[in-house]
Amino acid sequence: MHECCAVAGVYAPDEDVARLTFFALFALQHRGQESAGIATADGKKLQVHADMGLVSQVFDEDSLSQLSGNIAIGHTRYSTRGSSRKINSQPIVVGEGTNSIAIAHNGNIVNAENLHQGLSDHGYTFNTSTDTEVIANLILSSSEKDWVDRIRYAMRRLQGAYSMTILTNDRLFGVRDPFGVRPLCLGSINGGWVIASESCALDHIGADFIREIEPGEIVSIGADGVKEYREDSARKALCIFEYIYFARPDSTINGRLLYPARQAMGAGLAEEYPVDADLVMGVPDSATAASVGYSHRSDIPLAEGLMKNRYVGRTFIEPDQRIRDLGVKLKFNPLPQVLDGQRLVLVDDSIVRGTTTPHVIKMLRKAGAKEVHMRICAPPIRYPCFFGVDMATRGELIAAQKTIPEIRDFIGADSLGYLSIDGLIKAVALPRDIFCLACFTGDYPIPVQIEMDKLALESTVSDQQLPFNIRQR
Numbered sequence: 001m002h003e004c005c006a007v008a009g010v011y012a013p014d015e016d017v018a019r020l021t022f023f024a025l026f027a028l029q030h031r032g033q034e035s036a037g038i039a040t041a042d043g044k045k046l047q048v049h050a051d052m053g054l055v056s057q058v059f060d061e062d063s064l065s066q067l068s069g070n071i072a073i074g075h076t077r078y079s080t081r082g083s084s085r086k087i088n089s090q091p092i093v094v095g096e097g098t099n100s101i102a103i104a105h106n107g108n109i110v111n112a113e114n115l116h117q118g119l120s121d122h123g124y125t126f127n128t129s130t131d132t133e134v135i136a137n138l139i140l141s142s143s144e145k146d147w148v149d150r151i152r153y154a155m156r157r158l159q160g161a162y163s164m165t166i167l168t169n170d171r172l173f174g175v176r177d178p179f180g181v182r183p184l185c186l187g188s189i190n191g192g193w194v195i196a197s198e199s200c201a202l203d204h205i206g207a208d209f210i211r212e213i214e215p216g217e218i219v220s221i222g223a224d225g226v227k228e229y230r231e232d233s234a235r236k237a238l239c240i241f242e243y244i245y246f247a248r249p250d251s252t253i254n255g256r257l258l259y260p261a262r263q264a265m266g267a268g269l270a271e272e273y274p275v276d277a278d279l280v281m282g283v284p285d286s287a288t289a290a291s292v293g294y295s296h297r298s299d300i301p302l303a304e305g306l307m308k309n310r311y312v313g314r315t316f317i318e319p320d321q322r323i324r325d326l327g328v329k330l331k332f333n334p335l336p337q338v339l340d341g342q343r344l345v346l347v348d349d350s351i352v353r354g355t356t357t358p359h360v361i362k363m364l365r366k367a368g369a370k371e372v373h374m375r376i377c378a379p380p381i382r383y384p385c386f387f388g389v390d391m392a393t394r395g396e397l398i399a400a401q402k403t404i405p406e407i408r409d410f411i412g413a414d415s416l417g418y419l420s421i422d423g424l425i426k427a428v429a430l431p432r433d434i435f436c437l438a439c440f441t442g443d444y445p446i447p448v449q450i451e452m453d454k455l456a457l458e459s460t461v462s463d464q465q466l467p468f469n470i471r472q473r
């Protein structure tokens with residue numbers, strides 16, 4: 001399961017803003033490894049450099065030094081199904097002269113197809129297949145004069161998830177959708193300002209965390225300082241997977257540091273699904289904190305029996321068949337010296353399709369594990385995500401197709417326990433009603449999706465039959 005993107009933005013007249021944005025993106029690389037880009041503004045014009053690859057592959061001293069100006073935005077991207085092309089890398093620049101903007105977007109617009117059609121009918125042309133370009137053109141299509149009013153005009157028409165940084169010739173904007181599906185925070189640095197998907201990016205560049213950008217809020221930053229424009233949000237729907245898996249454990253969202261939240265998920269699993277075992281292990285790296293929590297609560301020692309190649313990332317080199325056959329071996333290597341004869345509790349963040357877990361368990365058994373008891377930090381995922389998470393159609397979700405005992409048998413575990421929704425909310429220690437839990441419950445926060453839901457919930461429907469905007473990202 002993958003998140004789609006990270007965004008960043010820096011307004012700092014006395015700083016090398018492109019370099020600061022580069023290091024902010026470097027800290028946010030976990031949110032997208034497919035392409036990276038930075039756009040800058042110097043008061044007169046916008047410049048952009050974006051390409052396929054990791055942040056460190058896309059930029060060098062030369063490309064960074066050419067990005068002059070005192071405002072920058074940046075983006076890292078993970079895309080799905082057919083849109084992995086340089087043309088779709090962000091930031092996207094749309095418009096001309098003083099009527100131009102660069103935009104970096106994290107999320108998914110569920111009514112992008114309708115908006116795209118409406119804009120096309122009015123003569124707007126599109127160079128990419130992203131919903132981000134739809135947002136950009138929607139903003140430009142507003143007849144309002146003020147940028148905040150133009151962004152508001154777009155927000156009234158957009159449905160879905162969007163945490164964005166937007167750049168004009170002389171201003172930086174941070175925008176978050178009224179549901180607040182994806183995180184976005186504001187920080188300060190040496191008299192300037194930083195916007196980032198996660199607080200860990202602020203830490204890495206020496207910025208101070210100020211606050212979260214609220215659902216439905218526009219933050220506008222220019223020579224006159226920071227201005228805030230808030231609108232009431234009827235329903236909040238922060239993606240709970242930010243806490244389970246997506247965000248880095250050293251990030252803070254809604255005042256809750258993720259590392260202890262994940263530890264508490266592990267402790268909750270130990271309470272809900274105790275078992276006699278010799279060792280607790282987490283599937284590295286996302287389940288490491290939860291395995292610590294399980295170990296503490298159960299008094300079963302913690303072990304590292306599975307080594308992960310942490311530098312895998314996404315590669316554009318097609319493996320040959322022999323390498324492809326190695327499957328999870330490319331990613332993990334077990335330690336027989338630790339595993340031999342042991343009864344294991346194996347903690348993981350989630351099971352989506354159930355295609356990897358059987359191989360991991362088989363690998364552990366081959367390395368000598370006597371028993372493998374699987375514990376999962378997320379409740380069973382029974383419904384697809386329409387907010388930009390590359391998950392699966394309902395037909396591919398193992399928990400939509402099989403009972404829990406059937407899944408246990410399918411993955412080859414001795415026992416299987418999923419953290420309950422109540423247990424998850426208790427671990428996160430925040431009110432339940434601020435979260436999206438739709439992939440567990442089927443209760444989507446956007447009513448307009450009903451027609452799409454009907455399509456997508458049909459397990460027989462293929463990806464090709466789904467609407468454009470579901471396939472989009």
Ligand code: SF4
Binds near residue numbers: 385389436439
């Ligand atoms: S459906 Fe699931 S993955 Fe998608 S936003 Fe909601 S909680 Fe997150």
